[in-house]
Structures are given as structure tokens and as C-alpha cells.
Amino acid sequence: MSKVRVRFAPSPTGYLHVGGARTALFNWLFARHHGGKMLLRIEDTDRVRSTPEAEKAIFDGLRWLGIDWDEEPLFQFQQREKHQMVVEELLSSGTAYRCFCDPEVLAQKQKELQKSGSKWGYPGTCRELTKDQVKDKLSAGDPFAVRFRTTEGVTQFDDIVHGSIEINNEEIDDFILLRRNGTPVYQVAVVADDSDMKITHVIRGDDHITNTPKQVLLYKALGLPVPQFAHVPLILGADKKRLSKRHGATSVTEYRDKGILAQTMVNFLALLGWSPGDDKEIMSIDELIEVFDLKGINVAGAIFDETKLEWMNGQYIASFSASELWDKIAPVTQSYCTENNLEMPERSLGLQLADLYGERLKYLNEAPEKMAFFLSDPATRDEKGVRKHWKEDTPEQMKRLLEELERTEEWFEEALEAAIDIVAEEFNVKRGKVIQPVRLALTGGTASPGIFAVMTLLGKETCLRRIGHAIRNIG
RNA sequence: GGCGCGUUCGUCUAGCGGUUAGGACGCCGGCCUCUCACGCCGGUAACACGGGUUCGAUUCCCGUACGCGCUACCA
Numbered sequence: 001m002s003k004v005r006v007r008f009a010p011s012p013t014g015y016l017h018v019g020g021a022r023t024a025l026f027n028w029l030f031a032r033h034h035g036g037k038m039l040l041r042i043e044d045t046d047r048v049r050s051t052p053e054a055e056k057a058i059f060d061g062l063r064w065l066g067i068d069w070d071e072e073p074l075f076q077f078q079q080r081e082k083h084q085m086v087v088e089e090l091l092s093s094g095t096a097y098r099c100f101c102d103p104e105v106l107a108q109k110q111k112e113l114q115k116s117g118s119k120w121g122y123p124g125t126c127r128e129l130t131k132d133q134v135k136d137k138l139s140a141g142d143p144f145a146v147r148f149r150t151t152e153g154v155t156q157f158d159d160i161v162h163g164s165i166e167i168n169n170e171e172i173d174d175f176i177l178l179r180r181n182g183t184p185v186y187q188v189a190v191v192a193d194d195s196d197m198k199i200t201h202v203i204r205g206d207d208h209i210t211n212t213p214k215q216v217l218l219y220k221a222l223g224l225p226v227p228q229f230a231h232v233p234l235i236l237g238a239d240k241k242r243l244s245k246r247h248g249a250t251s252v253t254e255y256r257d258k259g260i261l262a263q264t265m266v267n268f269l270a271l272l273g274w275s276p277g278d279d280k281e282i283m284s285i286d287e288l289i290e291v292f293d294l295k296g297i298n299v300a301g302a303i304f305d306e307t308k309l310e311w312m313n314g315q316y317i318a319s320f321s322a323s324e325l326w327d328k329i330a331p332v333t334q335s336y337c338t339e340n341n342l343e344m345p346e347r348s349l350g351l352q353l354a355d356l357y358g359e360r361l362k363y364l365n366e367a368p369e370k371m372a373f374f375l376s377d378p379a380t381r382d383e384k385g386v387r388k389h390w391k392e393d394t395p396e397q398m399k400r401l402l403e404e405l406e407r408t409e410e411w412f413e414e415a416l417e418a419a420i421d422i423v424a425e426e427f428n429v430k431r432g433k434v435i436q437p438v439r440l441a442l443t444g445g446t447a448s449p450g451i452f453a454v455m456t457l458l459g460k461e462t463c464l465r466r467i468g469h470a471i472r473n474i475g
Numbered sequence: 476g477g478c479g480c481g482u483u484c485g486u487c488u489a490g491c492g493g494u495u496a497g498g499a500c501g502c503c504g505g506c507c508u509c510u511c512a513c514g515c516c517g518g519u520a521a522c523a524c525g526g527g528u529u530c531g532a533u534u535c536c537c538g539u540a541c542g543c544g545c546u547a548c549c550a
Contacts, residue, residue: 011550043550103548120477120546145548162480171478171546179548186550210479210545233481240542271499275488279498298488301543305486308500318513359513389510420509435509447511
């Protein structure tokens with residue numbers, strides 16, 4: 001295969017959502033797999049909707065995911081003159097013609113035709129104007145658009161994902177190339193730019209399938225080589241409708257802000273609509289690059305399943321070492337502490353916390369809340385838990401435990417275990433009966449890491465204080 | 476409406492003419508256990524429908540239904 005060159009071509013009209021991110025990812029994986037180039041093109045020809053903020057958001061999203069690009073991004077609007085020249089070329093070769101029809105009249109006709117159920121198509125009014133007629137209108141200053149002269153026949157192209165796709169040219173209207181205001185239309189821009197950028201493989205969303213024949217027609221009319229196409233299925237919302245900003249098209253950075261890891265996102269997105277063909281699920285970026293193949297792309301749309309994303313994120317979090325994890329959760333912990341006026345834990349404590357919570361987190365951002373009782377005495381207590389675990393004889397047991405703990409000099413797990421066992425034995429109950437009230441006292445809740453680890457990290461003074469406080473305040 | 480593309484467990488998917496239709500998430504049991512989480516074991520659950528082709532169709536072809544997409548002088 002000749003040098004692979006692919007491109008991701010977003011319009012900067014909003015953030016980078018998961019659909020766009022996946023398209024970018026597929027392009028990137030393909031390029032990296034083949035040692036080719038990944039290019040970026042900003043399709044900013046819609047001057048009204050394009051914003052620099054959106055542009056930045058897209059760059060940020062890509063960078064976060066680790067999707068890098070080669071060469072300088074191309075800004076489509078800056079290519080405008082080239083696009084106009086392409087139209088000129090088409091005009092002089094006769095594959096395009098000037099259309100002097102009034103767009104409003106045309107729109108009116110279209111409306112009528114559609115209402116009556118017949119097929120709409122440009123009636124061809126200006127298709128066969130003679131040179132003189134054109135010259136007259138031109139010198140009269142009549143405004144015009146430029147249309148492509150679609151001829152009879154069938155347009156066919158091979159899609160790597162879908163196989164051969166063909167469409168009867170009757171279905172392709174004499175589409176506009178250049179608007180009355182002189183600006184070239186999208187179809188012209190893509191073809192010209194893809195050609196300029198020497199794109200070998202156009203990997204983009206399914207929604208472009210019906211545009212492709214028009215583009216193929218343009219490539220041929222211009223005598224340009226037609227690139228390979230791979231139309232990837234759309235990512236769907238829970239309602240199976242195309243993901244849009246109205247429903248569920250979440251920005252990738254929103255996931256980042258919730259505490260989804262970039263590698264989770266990449267791994268998950270890669271598996272949405274693509275499969276390596278085996279049962280592998282957790283795959284590193286390098287592995288993905290290694291095995292990625294356009295042939296593995298699915299044909300049907302895929303629903304974005306957040307539950308599985310959560311699971312996968314949990315898997316990655318659990319695979320981290322304590323120091324890796326702490327590095328990831330320290331920032332959120334820091335802001336949590338600042339917000340709540342708490343002291344930020346030292347790294348040494350942080351590492352121990354990370355160790356405790358590695359297998360208990362689905363999102364990075366859950367960390368501060370889950371670890372909150374390590375940062376300050378619990379302000380509230382789980383009422384249901386109290387009712388369930390704080391019985392009449394509990395205060396008595398707790399008082400005994402307090403005594404045992406007070407005399408515990410060496411504050412480490414085994415010693416604490418022994419202390420609790422002594423009390424359990426005295427009252428002839430299972431150790432769990434003693435532990436749950438302790439957990440309530442120490443953490444305010446009914447779920448936490450192992451109680452001995454919690455006590456060890458909390459330290460003697462804090463444990464005694466909280467248990468004492470619970471005895472005095474519960475029941 | 477027209478055209479295009481699609482349709483395997485609830486979800487993501489494997490399958491590429493002969494399989495007890497496999498895996499993963501979820502869910503439900505169980506084990507582990509001081510709770511939670513992890514882990515482990517087990518279970519639930521799918522080839523949209525109808526015709527062909529074939530000795531044999533989830534797999535190939537054609538219809539139907541349904542879904543999605545496109546149908547702009549947006550991209």
C-alpha cells in the first residue's frame with residue numbers, strides 16, 4: 001500500500017463528542033498502524049456557526065485522548081480560492097454550468113413537487129443555455145450559481161466497510177457547486193482538500209455515504225484519483241437515534257471531568273463498532289495500533305453503553321499502582337479539600353488511600369467523597385445503617401472496645417483485630433456485630449474498606465474520638 | 476415520499492454453509508468475607524419475518540417489516 005494519509009475533518013461548531021472522537025480515533029489508529037500520516041482539517045467554511053472556542057475544544061479533546069496529528073492542520077476556509085478555481089475548471093470543461101434561476105422560485109417549485117409526491121430535481125432550466133445566452137445574462141449582471149452537470153449512468157464506489165455501493169445518477173441532482181454569493185459548497189471543498197492533502201483513505205461517518213457519489217463524480221470530472229472510502233457506523237443514543245447534541249452526545253472532555261481515564265475512553269471507543277476479531281477487551285493503545293484493521297469495522301450502528309465504560313474505567317483504575325493512582329486523584333482531592341476547607345493529605349497518606357481505593361473506584365472523581373472520612377470526622381451518619389447495626393447493647397460494647405483500644409499501644413492491624421475479637425468474645429457475638437457499629441462511628445456509613453486498615457490509617461486518637469462521639473450521640 | 480445503509484442475548488460483539496450460536500458489560504444466584512468493592516463459580520438471555528439457493532442456512536440471494544441516514548445555494 002502506498003503511504004497512508006488520512007484525515008479527521010471536524011467542523012468547529014461545538015465540542016468534540018464521542019462520535020467525532022471515535023472517527024478521529026479510527027483514522028489515527030489506521031494511520032499509526034500503517035506508519036502513515038494523520039492529518040487534521042478544520043471545516044470552518046460555515047462562518048456563522050464556526051467558533052474559535054469550538055476549535056480549541058476539539059483540539060483539547062483530541063490531545064486528551066492522545067490522538068496527535070502530523071503536519072499543520074488545514075483550515076478549509078483559507079482554501080476558498082482553490083475551491084473556486086476548481087469550480088472554474090469544471091466550468092471550462094463543461095462538466096459544470098451557470099444557473100441563473102432564482103433560488104426562491106426553485107424552492108417554491110420544490111415544495112409543490114414534494115407535496116404532490118413527485119420526485120424533486122433541478123428542472124434543468126439553465127443546463128443547455130447557449131454561450132451567447134450566458135454571455136448576455138452575465139453582461140446584464142444576472143446573479144448565478146454553478147451546478148454540476150450530472151450525466152446518465154451509475155456511480156459506483158468501493159467502501160471498505162460496506163463493500164460496493166452504487167447509485168443511479170438519476171438520483172443525483174445537478175447539485176450546486178458554487179453559491180450565488182460565490183462561495184464553494186462542501187462537496188467541492190472536501191474533494192479539493194482531500195485531493196490536495198493527498199488523502200488515501202477517507203474514514204468518516206456513515207452519514208456521508210449518500211454524499212460520496214457526488215464526490216466521486218467530482219473526482220472523475222477533475223481527473224483526480226478517487227481515494228478509498230471507509231464509512232463507519234454512527235454511534236447511537238440509548239434511543240437508537242443518531243447521537244446528537246440534543247441527546248446523549250456527550251463531550252469527551254465531560255467524561256474526562258467526571259474522572260474517566262483517557263485510556264479507558266480510547267479502549268472503549270475503539271471497541272465501539274470495531275472488533276479485533278477475538279475476545280480481547282482490555283487493550284493498550286499500542287496493542288490497538290498493532291491490531292487495528294479497517295476490515296474489523298462493523299456495519300451496524302452502536303449504542304454508547306455507559307455502564308460498560310464505567311466497568312472498564314474501574315478495570316484501569318484497579319490496574320494502577322498506588323502512586324500512579326494517587327497522582328491521578330490528588331488533583332481532585334486537592335480541590336475537594338480546598339472547597340471544604342480541609343487539609344490536603346500528605347503523599348504518604350495518599351499512597352495508602354490509593355492502595356485502599358484502587359479496587360473501589362469507577363470514576364476518579366468519586367475518590368474524595370469516598371475517602372471523605374479520612375479527611376475529616378463524618379458530619380452525618382447513615383440513619384438506615386444506625387437502625388440496622390446500632391442495637392441496645394451496642395453502646396456497652398463500644399465502651400468496652402474503647403477501653404481495649406485505649407490500652408492498645410501498638411496501633412497496627414493485628415492488634416486492633418485482637419481488641420475487637422476480645423470484645424466480640426466477651427459479648428458472645430460474631431466480630432461483624434462489633435465491626436459494623438465501629439464502621440458507623442468511624443466512617444458514618446456502612447460501607448468502607450476493611451475496618452482494620454481504616455483504623456490503622458485513621459490513627460488511635462481519631463478512632464477513640466469518633467467512637468466516643470458515637471456513643472454519646474447515637475441512640 | 477424518494478434514495479441509501481443496516482437488523483446475532485437488554486447493551487457491545489465473535490461467527491465468514493454443518494457450532495450445545497462463543498465472549499464481555501448488565502442482571503440474578505452462590506462462594507470469599509467485618510461491610511463495600513475486587514476476585515472466583517454458576518445462571519438468565521439473541522440469529523427481525525417470509526420466501527428461495529443448497530443435502531444443510533445465523534452465514535448466500537430476493538422480498539417484507541422495522542430502524543437509522545441523506546434528500547440545502549449546511550458541513
